[in-house]
Amino acid sequence: MKWLIILVLGIVIALTILAALPFASGHAEDEAAPIFGVKIPAGYRDWRLISVAHEEGTLNDLRAILGNDVAITASREGKLPFPDGTIIARLAWSYDPLEESSKAFGRLQSFVAGPPKNGIQFMVKDSRPIRLDRRLGLRSI
Numbered sequence: 001m002k003w004l005i006i007l008v009l010g011i012v013i014a015l016t017i018l019a020a021l022p023f024a025s026g027h028a029e030d031e032a033a034p035i036f037g038v039k040i041p042a043g044y045r046d047w048r049l050i051s052v053a054h055e056e057g058t059l060n061d062l063r064a065i066l067g068n069d070v071a072i073t074a075s076r077e078g079k080l081p082f083p084d085g086t087i088i089a090r091l092a093w094s095y096d097p098l099e100e101s102s103k104a105f106g107r108l109q110s111f112v113a114g115p116p117k118n119g120i121q122f123m124v125k126d127s128r129p130i131r132l133d134r135r136l137g138l139r140s141i
């Protein structure tokens with residue numbers, strides 16, 4: 001009987017860990033970055049466009065740089081340094097040749113955004129001093 005209880009408990013624990021794996025491997029939307037505690041800001045997909053770029057080489061992506069209202073207002077007013085609360089986002093997609101266009105031109109001509117790639121990154125302006133030792137839960141020696 002005791003062995004049966006241990007076996008059932010073991011299976012329950014294993015299933016709990018397996019169920020949590022998909023969330024542990026990626027960054028869930030409400031998961032904070034480990035050191036600075038930055039969370040994916042709500043509504044960032046509606047932010048305004050600052051610029052676009054293309055990375056060659058192994059990155060090979062198309063990227064868009066977006067800014068929240070604080071970032072856009074400050075940059076238009078030329079307000080430097082950027083105020084606290086400024087957030088800049090970098091999104092990236094695979095840089096894919098457009099097949100129809102390649103056929104029509106007989107060479108690579110047009111490129112479009114494919115699936116999202118290389119994660120999303122946020123840069124947050126926060127002038128408060130950080131205590132990395134506290135963030136990491138370290139004690140002073």
Ligand code: HEM
Pocket residue numbers: 051052053054055063065088089090121122123
């Ligand atoms: C015109 C826009 C941008 C271009 C062309 C660009 C380009 C690059 C390149 C070439 C790297 C090195 C990647 C590597 O060697 O693996 C890099 C790294 C990085 N960039 Fe950007 N970047 C841009 C905008 C941004 C923005 C707006 C942010 C933050 C919001 C950002 C955050 C980072 C971070 C955190 C890394 C280090 C990533 C890592 O090592 O895993 N970048 N970027």
